[in-house]
Amino acid sequence: xxxxxxxxxxxxxxxxxxxxxxxxxxxxxxxxxxxxxxxxxxxxxxxxxxxxxxxxxxxxxxxxxxxxxxxxxxxxxxxxxxxxxxxxxxxxxxxxxxxxxxxxxxxxxxxxxxxxxxxxxxxxxxxxxxxxxxxxxxxxxxxxxxxxxxxxxxxxxxxxxxxxxxxxxxxxxxxxxxxxxxxxxxxxxxxxxxxxxxxxxxxxxxxxxxxxxxxxxxxxxxxxxxxxxxxxxxxxxxxxxxxxxxxxxxxxxxx
Numbered sequence: 644x645x646x647x648x649x650x651x652x653x654x655x656x657x658x659x660x661x662x663x664x665x666x667x668x669x670x671x672x673x674x675x676x677x678x679x680x681x682x683x684x685x686x687x688x689x690x691x692x693x694x695x696x697x698x699x700x701x702x703x704x705x706x707x708x709x710x711x712x713x714x715x716x717x718x719x720x721x722x723x724x725x726x727x728x729x730x731x732x733x734x735x736x737x738x739x740x741x742x743x744x745x746x747x748x749x750x751x752x753x754x755x756x757x758x759x760x761x762x763x764x765x766x767x768x769x770x771x772x773x774x775x776x777x778x779x780x781x782x783x784x785x786x787x788x789x790x791x792x793x794x795x796x797x798x799x800x801x802x803x804x805x806x807x808x809x810x811x812x813x814x815x816x817x818x819x820x821x822x823x824x825x826x827x828x829x830x831x832x833x834x835x836x837x838x839x840x841x842x843x844x845x846x847x848x849x850x851x852x853x854x855x856x857x858x859x860x861x862x863x864x865x866x867x868x869x870x871x872x873x874x875x876x877x878x879x880x881x882x883x884x885x886x887x888x889x890x891x892x893x894x895x896x897x898x
Contacts, residue, residue, distance in 0.1 A: 652732070652842075652844050654729055654732035654733050655733055657729055657839070658701055658729055658733045660830065660835060660838075661700075661701055661703075661726075661729070661835070662703065663829055663830065664829060664830050664831065664832065664834075664835045665703070665767070666829075667819065667822040667823060667828075667829030667830075667831070668767075668819055668822075668832075669767060669891070670815075670818060670888055670891075671888070672766075673707075675766060675797040675886070675891075675893065676703070676704055676707045676766065676797075677707070677711075678885075678886055678893065679704075679764055679766075679795040679797060679893060680707065680708060680711045680712075682793060682795060682885065682895055683761070683762045683764075683793055683795070684711070684712075686762075686791065686793045686897070687761040687762060687791070687792070687793060689712060690712050690713060690714035690715060691712075691714040691715060691716070692712050692714075692715040692716075692761045692762060693715070693716050693717075693718075693759055693760050693761050693762075693789075694708055694712075694715055694716070694717045694718070694760065694761065694762045694763070694764060695717075695718050695720070695755065695760045695762070695763040695764070695784075695787065696708075696717055696718065696719040696720065696763075696764055696765070697720060697746060697763055697764065697765040697768070697769070697784075698720070698721055698746065698765055698768030698769065698771075699719035699720060699721045699726075699727065699730065699741075700721055700723065700726045700727075700730070700768070701726045701727070701729040701730040701733065701734075702717075702719050702730035702733075702734045702739065703766070704764050704765075704766055705717045705719050705730070705734060705739055706734055708764070709734070709738060709739075715738065716738055716739075716740075717738060717739045717740070718739075718740045718742060718754065718755055718760075719739050719740070719741050719742065720742045720743075720744055720746060720751055720754070721742075721743065721744075722743065722744060722745045722746070722855055722856075723852055723855070723856075724743060724848050724851045724852055724855070725839070725845060725848040725849055725851075725852050727741055727743055728848060740754070742754045742755075745855075746772075746780055746783075747772065747776050747779070747780070749783065751783075752783060752786070752787065755787050756787070757786055757787055758786070758787065758788070758789055758790070759787065759789060760787055760788050760789055760792055761789055761792050761793070762792060762793045762794070762795070763784055763787075763788060763792070763793075763794045763795070764794075764795050764796075765795070765796045765797070765798070766796070766797040766798065767797065767798055767799070768798065769796055769798050770798050770799045770800075770863060770864050770865070771859075771863070772863065772865075773863055774863065774865055774869060774873075777865060777869075777870070777873055778873050778876070778877070781873050781874055781876075781877035781879075782876075782877045782878075784877065785877040785878040785879060785898060788898035789898065790898060791897060791898065792897070792898040793895065793896070793897055793898075794874070794879065794894075794895065794896040794897075794898070795893060795894070795895050796870070796893065796894045796895075797886075797891070797892075797893045798891065798892070798894075799864045799890055799891055800864065800865065800866065800867045800870060800884075800890070800891065800892040800894060801864055801866050801867070801890045802866065802867055802868075802887075802890075802892075803866060803868060808890055811889035811890040812889070812890055814889055815889050815890060815891075864890070867884050867892050867894060870882070870894045871883065871884075871894065871896075874894075874896040878898070879896040879897060879898055880897050880898065881896060881897040882894065882895070882896035882897075883895060883896075
C-alpha cells in the first residue's frame, strides 16, 4: 500500500528517528546486527547470498546486510503497512523484495521459493508471537531455508532462572528510562507513534495499521529453551544461544 499525497514526505528523516528510538531500547543494537551477519558470513560465505528478513519493519537488518554483502538479495516480510512503506521509500526495491504478509499465516510462502534462503534474520519482533505461532512459523521457515542455511533471531529471550530474569528485566528498564529521561533524551515508542499520527500524509497507512493490529498484546518472550526445542521440532539440525545481554539473546539455528 503506497499513499499518494501532495506533500513531500521526509521518509529518510522518519527512518533515522526510528533507528534512534529503537537504539534507546536496545543496548548495542548495531552490535547485534553485525554479530548475526558475522555468523552468516562464517557459515555461508560472503556473496552472493539470498536473505530473508522476518518481521523486517523498515528494513533495519536489510540495510546493514546490503552494505555487508554487496551482491546479496533480500526478501523483507512485514505486516505493518507503514513501516514497510518506509523501507520501500528509503532502501528501494532494486535488491529488496518487500512483502506485506502476516507471518502467522501461510500466505507469505507464496512469495518465496522453497529451500532457497542462505539466511533468515529477525530482531526484536518474534516476541510478539504466541508460542503456538512460533512453532508454526518455524515449521514454515524450515521449508524455505537451504540445506545448511542459518537462522538468527536477536530478541527478548529469557533463560530458565526466574530471579535472574527479574533482575535482568529491572536493569534493562533502568537503562531505558535513563535514555528517555535525561535532558535531550531519546524519543520513546509512544512519542514516536504520536508524532507519526500527527502527520496527515500518514493517515491512511496508519488507519490500515490499526485495522491489522486491532488488539495488539504485550510481548510473550518465550524462553531460549522453548525456541531451541521448537526449532529442532521444525527440522533444524542445530540450535543454540550464541550471545546474551541480560534478558536479550541471539538464537542461532542451522537447517
